[in-house]
Amino acid sequence: MIEQIASPPIERVGRLSHQVNAVLIIALRDVLKFVRDRPRLLSTFIFPFIFILVLGGTFDASLGQAMGYSYITFVFTGVLAQTTFESTVIGMIYLLEDRENDFSQEMFVSPISRYAIIGGKIAGEAGVAFLQGFVILIFGWLIGVSLTWMQVLLILPVLLISSLFGGGLGLLMLSNFSSRRAATQIFPFFILPQYFLAGVFTPLIGVSEYLRWASYIAPMRYPVDLLRGIFYAGLPEREQVVILEPLANLGLIAVFFVIFLVAGTIIFVRKETNR
Amino acid sequence: MHPSRNGKVVEIDQLVKRYKNADNNAVDGVDFDILEGEFFALLGANGAGKTTTISILNTTLTPTAGRALISGHDVTREAAAVREQIGVIFQNPSLDLNLTAEENVRFHAVLYGLYPFRPSFSWMPVDYRRKVKDLAAILGISEAMGQPVKTFSGGMKRKLEILRSLLHNPRVLILDEPTTGLDPGSRRNLWSYIARVREESGTSVLLTTHYLEEAEGADRICILDRGKVAAYGTIDEIKKTLIHHYLLIDAADRQALRAELEEKRIPYREDGRFRLDIREDEIHRILRQIQTPLTVVRPRLASLEDAYLAIVEKYD
Numbered sequence: 141m142i143e144q145i146a147s148p149p150i151e152r153v154g155r156l157s158h159q160v161n162a163v164l165i166i167a168l169r170d171v172l173k174f175v176r177d178r179p180r181l182l183s184t185f186i187f188p189f190i191f192i193l194v195l196g197g198t199f200d201a202s203l204g205q206a207m208g209y210s211y212i213t214f215v216f217t218g219v220l221a222q223t224t225f226e227s228t229v230i231g232m233i234y235l236l237e238d239r240e241n242d243f244s245q246e247m248f249v250s251p252i253s254r255y256a257i258i259g260g261k262i263a264g265e266a267g268v269a270f271l272q273g274f275v276i277l278i279f280g281w282l283i284g285v286s287l288t289w290m291q292v293l294l295i296l297p298v299l300l301i302s303s304l305f306g307g308g309l310g311l312l313m314l315s316n317f318s319s320r321r322a323a324t325q326i327f328p329f330f331i332l333p334q335y336f337l338a339g340v341f342t343p344l345i346g347v348s349e350y351l352r353w354a355s356y357i358a359p360m361r362y363p364v365d366l367l368r369g370i371f372y373a374g375l376p377e378r379e380q381v382v383i384l385e386p387l388a389n390l391g392l393i394a395v396f397f398v399i400f401l402v403a404g405t406i407i408f409v410r411k412e413t414n415r
Numbered sequence: 416m417h418p419s420r421n422g423k424v425v426e427i428d429q430l431v432k433r434y435k436n437a438d439n440n441a442v443d444g445v446d447f448d449i450l451e452g453e454f455f456a457l458l459g460a461n462g463a464g465k466t467t468t469i470s471i472l473n474t475t476l477t478p479t480a481g482r483a484l485i486s487g488h489d490v491t492r493e494a495a496a497v498r499e500q501i502g503v504i505f506q507n508p509s510l511d512l513n514l515t516a517e518e519n520v521r522f523h524a525v526l527y528g529l530y531p532f533r534p535s536f537s538w539m540p541v542d543y544r545r546k547v548k549d550l551a552a553i554l555g556i557s558e559a560m561g562q563p564v565k566t567f568s569g570g571m572k573r574k575l576e577i578l579r580s581l582l583h584n585p586r587v588l589i590l591d592e593p594t595t596g597l598d599p600g601s602r603r604n605l606w607s608y609i610a611r612v613r614e615e616s617g618t619s620v621l622l623t624t625h626y627l628e629e630a631e632g633a634d635r636i637c638i639l640d641r642g643k644v645a646a647y648g649t650i651d652e653i654k655k656t657l658i659h660h661y662l663l664i665d666a667a668d669r670q671a672l673r674a675e676l677e678e679k680r681i682p683y684r685e686d687g688r689f690r691l692d693i694r695e696d697e698i699h700r701i702l703r704q705i706q707t708p709l710t711v712v713r714p715r716l717a718s719l720e721d722a723y724l725a726i727v728e729k730y731d
């Protein structure tokens with residue numbers, strides 16, 4: 141019977157289709173693992189909810205009055221982009237540790253291209269991030285953020301873009317760190333300033349010149365601004381909240397994404413062939 | 416079908432690995448071959464270089480010097496070809512605990528390009544479904560194939576991994592300390608299971624262990640010591656190189672015996688009695704030299720266990 145298990149399959153998969161299938165299952169596996177892990181599900185939603193409800197709620201009373209528009213809505217749109225972006229970055233970095241645990245080990249010894257590993261991993265982590273964004277979107281609607289169907293329809297692709305963009309940056313970080321410990325020690329210094337430079341909680345309009353320049357190098361700023369550009373389109377507070385036109389943000393995201401992806405892939409593959 | 420060179424599935428030639436910023440080579444000029452269908456055990460203490468050697472063979476680590484071939488393919492230059500020829504069982508189980516046993520098997524089959532991916536078991540090719548049923552029957556877990564792997568015992572997880580790795584018909588199964596974390600009962604059980612898998616599938620088995628008794632069923636063994644080969648061959652050959660004779664003596668007047676041995680420059684070790692590490696043909700000559708009345712004279716033969724422990728204990 142054991143002999144039969146080791147017997148070759150009746151019809152083998154073609155070369156290209158093998159790689160495409162590999163990307164597919166690496167991605168699907170990430171999503172399945174996320175959906176079936178209840179404690180993880182719960183913990184990923186706690187922070188966005190706290191940000192929106194507690195931070196947004198407490199500041200809404202004071203700041204909101206002064207600003208003249210809903211602070212909760214402002215934080216909600218920021219957190220939506222921030223969560224999707226950051227979740228994929230972290231998911232990619234986790235591969236540093238995962239490769240010594242569970243099924244991830246198999247990916248590195250199986251006869252699939254290293255590009256398939258990168259592609260599958262980015263797609264999978266972006267899928268997980270997108271699901272989180274989707275749940276936060278529903279949450280925002282439940283707590284009374286006014287959303288039209290048109291807004292929702294336009295926000296969904298932005299969530300996907302934000303998630304994929306995080307994958308590019310995550311890959312670049314992943315390939316530049318040797319261990320998960322090193323990565324997690326650096327990560328807070330890397331991500332926390334971006335919350336403010338990207339204007340997740342505080343509007344960037346009216347900040348000093350040097351902060352304005354610093355914000356340009358915070359990658360998180362672009363998905364946040366893109367999402368707000370879509371959300372606030374046609375609303376009176378748009379001028380106080382949105383910095384760049386959505387198309388400009390989209391173009392910048394595309395340029396950065398390609399740079400991150402190409403640099404990250406080159407370093408990753410070089411490291412994989414010389415460990 | 417598979418290229419093999421003089422029946423050798425694995426050939427390692429002067430393999431060296433030095434990790435970044437390390438002062439010593441983790442693997443320091445190791446040579447060995449594994450024959451087709453052979454059961455080969457790589458022994459040594461923690462830190463002797465077993466896992467490093469295995470990681471080079473499974474293509475997750477590149478050697479600093481020397482070369483390693485699997486079915487004639489170089490592990491560095493032809494990594495993709497090598498990956499098709501090996502089945503790898505890692506020290507940490509490579510199963511996703513929240514996925515079902517069948518999903519773990521399916522993902523493996525797709526990664527190895529055996530079957531196209533379908534989101535549900537019932538949509539997978541008939542050929543695949545039959546294999547999963549066989550696999551479940553061998554493991555005796557027909558119902559549990561749809562259960563998350565986290566509900567399985569440690570031994571059952573290992574067996575599932577081993578069967579799964581056979582799906583792509585590897586030339587050699589590489590297992591890194593497969594019995595780690597298992598109780599003695601499951602350990603013995605897994606051992607006979609591996610033997611059965613090897614017999615029925617005809618694949619070579621390379622495994623690492625630090626237990627000598629686990630290696631005793633192996634066709635050949637290689638003992639590593641600080642990155643170097645300390646002994647290599649069949650158990651009988653290794654016994655010849657590692658096992659030696661010694662003479663155990665004692666006297667009522669130990670003070671006198673000690674003084675005499677030192678004066679006559681006869682090397683000895685004292686652990687209760689006096690132990691002289693000498694060859695069999697030296698016994699008579701040495702005994703004639705000693706004047707102190709002896710109360711005990713016993714020629715002894717060290718066991719393989721003693722010899723192995725002497726190598727391993729250096730690490731503590």
